[in-house]
Amino acid sequence: MPAVGLGLLAIVLVLGAEAFWRMALADEVTVRGTTLSGTVVGISAAGVALKTDYGSGTLTIPFDRIESITTDGPLYVFHGDHGEAVGRVLGVEGGALVVGDDPTSAQRIDVKTIVAADTLEEVEGSLAKRLRYRWRYWTASVDAGLSFSESTVDELDITMGIRLERRKKPTRFLAQGSWLFGRDRPEGEEDRKTDNELRGLLKGEYDLSERMFLWTSHDFEYDEIDQLSLRYVGKGGPGYRIFDATDYKLQVETGVGYIHERFFGGDSDEFLAITFGAEGSATLFLGWLLRGRFDYLPDVGDWADNYLLRGELSLSAPVTPSVSFKWSVVDTYDNTPAPDIERNELKMLLTLSLRF
Numbered sequence: 001m002p003a004v005g006l007g008l009l010a011i012v013l014v015l016g017a018e019a020f021w022r023m024a025l026a027d028e029v030t031v032r033g034t035t036l037s038g039t040v041v042g043i044s045a046a047g048v049a050l051k052t053d054y055g056s057g058t059l060t061i062p063f064d065r066i067e068s069i070t071t072d073g074p075l076y077v078f079h080g081d082h083g084e085a086v087g088r089v090l091g092v093e094g095g096a097l098v099v100g101d102d103p104t105s106a107q108r109i110d111v112k113t114i115v116a117a118d119t120l121e122e123v124e125g126s127l128a129k130r131l132r133y134r135w136r137y138w139t140a141s142v143d144a145g146l147s148f149s150e151s152t153v154d155e156l157d158i159t160m161g162i163r164l165e166r167r168k169k170p171t172r173f174l175a176q177g178s179w180l181f182g183r184d185r186p187e188g189e190e191d192r193k194t195d196n197e198l199r200g201l202l203k204g205e206y207d208l209s210e211r212m213f214l215w216t217s218h219d220f221e222y223d224e225i226d227q228l229s230l231r232y233v234g235k236g237g238p239g240y241r242i243f244d245a246t247d248y249k250l251q252v253e254t255g256v257g258y259i260h261e262r263f264f265g266g267d268s269d270e271f272l273a274i275t276f277g278a279e280g281s282a283t284l285f286l287g288w289l290l291r292g293r294f295d296y297l298p299d300v301g302d303w304a305d306n307y308l309l310r311g312e313l314s315l316s317a318p319v320t321p322s323v324s325f326k327w328s329v330v331d332t333y334d335n336t337p338a339p340d341i342e343r344n345e346l347k348m349l350l351t352l353s354l355r356f
Helices: 003-025 121-124 127-134
Strands: 027-031 034-044 049-053 058-063 064-070 075-079 082-086 089-093 098-100 107-110 114-119 139-149 153-168 171-186 192-207 212-223 228-244 248-263 268-283 289-298 307-318 323-334 344-355
Touching: 027 049, 034 058, 034 075, 034 107, 049 064, 058 121, 064 268, 075 107, 082 098, 082 107, 089 171, 098 323, 114 121, 114 127, 121 307, 153 344, 192 228
Parallel strands: none
Antiparallel strands: 027 034, 027 064, 034 049, 034 114, 049 058, 064 089, 075 082, 075 114, 089 098, 098 107, 139 153, 139 344, 153 171, 171 192, 192 212, 212 228, 228 248, 248 268, 268 289, 289 307, 307 323, 323 344
């Protein structure tokens, strides 16, 4: 019994010491005269995210309600385009977050420019996090797919793609490109190409208000199988964002465009067009990402018989936070294609996508 009693006493003392240690190291935020203790788990322009010691969940407290704030441990605070500050958070003064080891020499950071904050251990212990924070306005993904079969008909298909996007209000920049190659060889015959296609896109947007924006885009396409040596589509105009939340985005666009098509053999087609488009994305259950794009470009002078319809839809299923399986459908309907070429082209692709 004495041994059991001593063991229980030791456990109580250890747990009590740990609880006291945690209380001693608690971050503190004072709101309207009330001091809340816990752990600061995030700082952004929206405010401070505090995981309290009083229950489960996280409180997000706007800066205009915070009278004082201190953290026991140093943080990396990322702000502006490239700014970084390292140190304890010592307070808020005149709309600025005070970060440093000494109030007199600490850095004052305009709270409106704060992008994120994280602990030294998390940032310095992860190359991926350092790159993510330092390229804070950029996202990138690389797609790759390969299929091969050897039977009565040998087949090889390769697809590669890259997407770069930069979002920093009031601007958005998008660049993407892809290459698709396929060939087959029936038994006893020579190789024949089934796909050889290159695509590229550059797009820019500038916000006029929370919903309205101006946009312009320029895309290029080469498709050997469809006898297309070049298709250039340049367009621009006003747009409107219907949804612009973290998990759901939908915008519609209209404007004018110019289309130039050059086919193998020397034939060509060019026209001015009115452009109607829509673009959106949605984060679904389990982190699945649905993304789509649709364009309708009718000829201003012959809208019934000369037009271009294009649509893209992709669904990405995450395997890890940075790796996903991606299923894509790309459909192009050209009402005036090259001679002896079908008007509609539909492609379905399955790739592995690496996201940065």
